[in-house]
Amino acid sequence: xxxxxxxxxxxxxxxxxxxxxxxxxxxxxxxxxxxxxxxxxxxxxxxxxxxxxxxxxxxxxxxxxxxxxxxxxxxxxxxxxxxxxxxxxxxxxxxxxxxxxxxxxxxxxxxxxxxxxxxxxxxxxxxxxxxxxxxxxxx
Numbered sequence: 001x002x003x004x005x006x007x008x009x010x011x012x013x014x015x016x017x018x019x020x021x022x023x024x025x026x027x028x029x030x031x032x033x034x035x036x037x038x039x040x041x042x043x044x045x046x047x048x049x050x051x052x053x054x055x056x057x058x059x060x061x062x063x064x065x066x067x068x069x070x071x072x073x074x075x076x077x078x079x080x081x082x083x084x085x086x087x088x089x090x091x092x093x094x095x096x097x098x099x100x101x102x103x104x105x106x107x108x109x110x111x112x113x114x115x116x117x118x119x120x121x122x123x124x125x126x127x128x129x130x131x132x133x134x135x136x137x138x139x
Contacts (some may be wrong), residue, residue: 006029008029008032008033008036008037010036010037010040012040012044012046013114013119015044015045015046015047015048016046016047016048016049016050016114016117016118016119017037017040017041017044017046017048017049017050018049018050018052018110019033019037019049019050019051019052020052020054020055021033021051021052021053021055021056022055022056023055023056023057024056024057024058025056025059025063027062027063030062030063030066031066033066033070034066034069034070034073037049037070037074038070038073038074038077041074041077041079042077046079047078047079047080047117047118048079048080048081048082048117048118049070049071049074049079049080049081049082050081050082050083050084050107050110050113050114050117051067051070051081051082051083051084052084052085052110052113053083053084053085053086053090054084054085054087054109054110055085056087056090058090058093059086059090059093059094061097061099064094064099064100064101067083067101067104068100068101068102068103068104071083071101071103071104072102072103075103080105080116080117081103081104081105082104082105082106082107082113082116082117083101083104083105083106083107083113084106084107084108084109084110084112084113085108085109085110086106
């Protein structure tokens, strides 16, 4: 039986990479994730990597080891890594299992992860109102 290839989304935002993970990540998919992300880091010379696990149903010890290996390898290549979007149930499971993510910076959500990587989000105080609609502008 032929194994179905599932595309790993790797999104480039200037000199940063964003990898949103969803559903169930098999061991083979996790290994391919590490290879493909590291190759993209090499080609793009990205300075930061955000891995968003908000959409994952479960995180097992193999995926944790893969994410830790990915972060350590990225650091050797000069890239900072942050993992974001861990659900409370996944955090409790990993803590109960004694799984540690070494070398990985953690963030509550994608916005915090991107801020840690150097992005700054302009809030409503950085906009002005034009004809009842919000538009970018000066204070």
